Amino acid sequence: MAQIIVHPKTALVDVPLQIRVTGLLPSQLIMLQASLTDERGELFQSQVFYKADENGEVDLEHAGALGGDYVGIHPMGLFWSMKPKKMLSRLLKRDVINSPFLVHLSVYDITKPFSSSPDSLMASETVERWYSTPGVQRIQLKEGRVRGALFLPPGDGPFPGVIDLFGGIGGLVEFRASLLASHGFATLALAYFAYDDLPKNLDVIDIEYFEEAADILLRHPKVLGPSIGIVSVSRGAQIGMAMATFLKQVAATVCINGVFLAEQIVIKYRNEKFFSFSQHLERLRINELGLLAFYSALGNPQEEANKHGLLPVERAEGHILFIVGEKDYSVNSKIHAEQVMEQLRRHGKNNATLLSYPGAGHLIEPPYSPLCVASMNPFIPRPVLWGGETIPHAEAQEHSWKEILKFLRHHLTPTSISKL
Amino acid sequence: MVQLIVTPETALADEPICIRATGLNPFQVVTFTASLTDEKGKLFQSRAFYKANEAGNVDLDQAAALGGDYVGVHPMGLFWSLKPVNPFRRLLKQDVMNSPFYIQLDIFDSLLLEDSPKIHPKASQMIERWFSGPGLQRIPVRNGRVRGAFFLPPGEGPFPGVIDLFGGIGGLIEFRASLLASHGFGVLALAYFAYEDLPRSLLEVDLEYFEEAANMLLHHPQIQRSGIGVISVCKGAEIGLAMAIHLEQVAATICINGTNAVHETPCKYRDLVISPIPHQKEYTQIHVSGALNFRRIKGDPRDEVNQQSVLPVEKARGHILFIVGEKDECLNSKAYAEQAMEQLKSHGRSNGTLLSYPGAGHLIEPPYSPLCFASWNPFLSRPFLWGGDIRSHAAAQEHSWREIQKFLRCHLAPSRSKL
Secondary structure, three states, X not given: OXXXXXEOOXXXXXXXXXXXXXXXXXXXXXXXXXXXXXXXXXXXXXXXXXXXXXXXXXXXXXXXXXXXXXXXXXXXXXXXXXXXXXXXXXXXXXXXXXXXXEEEEEEEEXXXXXXXXXXXXXXXXXEEEEOOOOOOEEEEEEEOOEEEEEEEOOOOXXXXXXXXXXXXXXXXXXXXXXXXXXXXXXXXXXXXXXXXXXXXXXXEEEHHHHHHHHHHHHHOOOEEEEEEEEEEEOHXXXXXXXXXXXXXXXXXXXXXXXXXXXXXXXXXXXXXXXOEOOEOHHHOEEOOOOOEEXXXXXXXXXXXXXXXXXXXXXXXXXXXXXXXXXXXXXXXXXXXXXXXXXXXXXXXXXXXXXEEEOOOOOOOOOOOOOOOOEEOOOOOOOOEEOOOOHHHHHHHHHHHHHHHHHHHHHHHOHHHHOOO | OOEEEEEOOEEEOOOOOEEEEEOOOOOOEEEEEEXXXXXXXXEEEEEEEEEOOOOOOEEOOOOOEOEXXXXXXXXXXXXXXXXXXXXXXXXXXXXXXXXXXXXEEEEEOOOOOOOOOOOOOOEEEEEEEEOOOOOOEEEEEEEOOEEEEEEEOXXXXXXXXXXXXXXXXXXXXXXXXXXXXXXXXXEEEEOOOOOOOOOOOOOOEEHHXXXXXXXXXXXXXXXXXXXXXXXXXXXXHXXXXXXXXXXXXXXXXXXXXOOOEOEOOOEEEOOEEEOOEOEOHHHOEEOOOOXXXXXXXXXXXXXXXXXXXXXXXXXXXXXXXXXXXXXXXXXOHHHHHHHHHHHHHHOOOOOEEEEEEOOOOOOOOOOOOOOOOEEOOOOOOOOEEOOOOHHHHHHHHHHHHHHHHHHHHHHOOOOOOOX
């Protein structure tokens, strides 16, 4: 009788699983399916075809998928290749403390591919994928101007502090902050627009707001000073770079797929302002499926017109880790990261590292997150193409997450901080 | 005053047109859009952003689009980059005689990403794209077993006769036949399943049915006697190749993105039965868009076990033109065409030509047809991936359509009655 054996059945979402199917006929063709219904009731699914070995088993550690949502040996492929039934939906966990994502794994007999009728179901199992470990605390933050949620690891601490910044969708996105807290960092998921009483639109980036947040974090009794780290993506990475530039409290900054100049938006800190007007919206591209690619519409950091928008990144005292997806269609993330690396080099600094991932898109998230290649952005009339090729993007997520945790630990633990 | 000048306003769908805008501000960024509502009421649109020159003009024959659905100098870009507002719909003209596609061309004096009721175009022009020329006749065919529609050019003839075959979606697709007929060929758009009283699904290919159709065409008083042509795509091209081999009536065959062996359904002719290479659906892949990619489900004709399914192309008497889109995601058409060409060569035959188009997808159609990258299929629950890079695909359609007509004229000329 067919069985799916999965281990562990309950885990943090960034923990890989061992999945085996047993009790099949030798060389039997099966379809493995993973499905998940998100908090809005949207269905996400992946379907893959395997052939059992001579013992009637399929061990995802060794078996190569023949077809479906991926091919080849990918033990966690069922997770990162999930696609929404309703196109353009993005998988984003909102409640990160009280509930996991329930993922249903099922094995089907393959006489009729893509029609999972109840009679062809052979076995199933459900796993829990959590965004926080037991004991992680979530504290709503509303102090001064600052709005967000602070995630504390279990225990007394103190813990290195990190600010987590997401991008142009606004609001408060918490899932990466809760995961970082599960890895021992006191993490502040920080909102900066379209949340609570914050401005509805992002018209100006005022680094003093982010400085306030950094100081609040450092003042918390469970947060280890004297410096903090930042993990930031997209618009958040632009802000993260500005924070690294101006704020002495920042020792380690991770910037994922950002634009590091003040293009079309004022970046200010105290009495300094940076701005450049170099946008070429007429260069927007629409791909064969009607999705909007922005990358050619944004200015090039080497353009003369952008001179006054460049941040004085050489002032950054901490370390910077750039994470770049080379198939990012929303920003030309590689040239922006390379421009900052070059600027730092010219000033004799070598406090930055660049990790560039061929095939990865814009939304590089923690491991096993499904690739979101396009989605609706509340502020843009057409769906936005984020880009990315499924398998390289999944591999980039796995690799970069390990690098991010290593980077933060290295630069925020007491021995390394005292070197600053 | 802004003006949009389009010439000609009424034309055959495979004819290019000139589009110019005047009266703009010098170096102004403008948006050109094209909108079409198909016979099912579905909206297709395209847009491109241009910059006026110092005289305030934009001439699509010379100006380069800066962004939008295409970039660069593409006078007909607004047509071949049309996209359905609801993804995965295919643009396909059903009534080819009585109505054109109406396309509204608009120019806006700003960058417009999306239609807005508050923003009106500075100038508009409605144009007509017809799939049949003046004087073309359409005769429904219900003759013996044969089902289809016969398109006869105006005049006495005799005209070269051509059979037009489409692929696995079945039914009767007429637009290519009517366009080809508008260029002086007598074309029979031939259905072979899922149409009228023909079988609902394709369980076998009976070449005698196609022979009946070929004979019917040849015996028409206004059709040349010296041999017919076949233009075929996808599954139709597999059948077209089998016709070229077994039917002496066939003098010239065009196979667009087809196979060189019999796949999935047996093929029979009189007492010969060719067993097929079965599809292996476990090799289906799912594209990032969720569309199904069938490119790997067809077995390899070079496998020893599949040899009896390979079509003996060296036995074809007439000429064969293979047209291949290298980005075909429905089947590995390049490999199949190359194998067929190799087979001809190894038998000392030189009656085959291969036109291989990098960047073109599966659905290579007459010029200016929008690229259909993926579309809903009546037999599947998910969209089906055809593939293709928009610009290269458009160029391939333009080039191959000229080559197709040249090929047919050359090999169906009355003097070539060597059959």
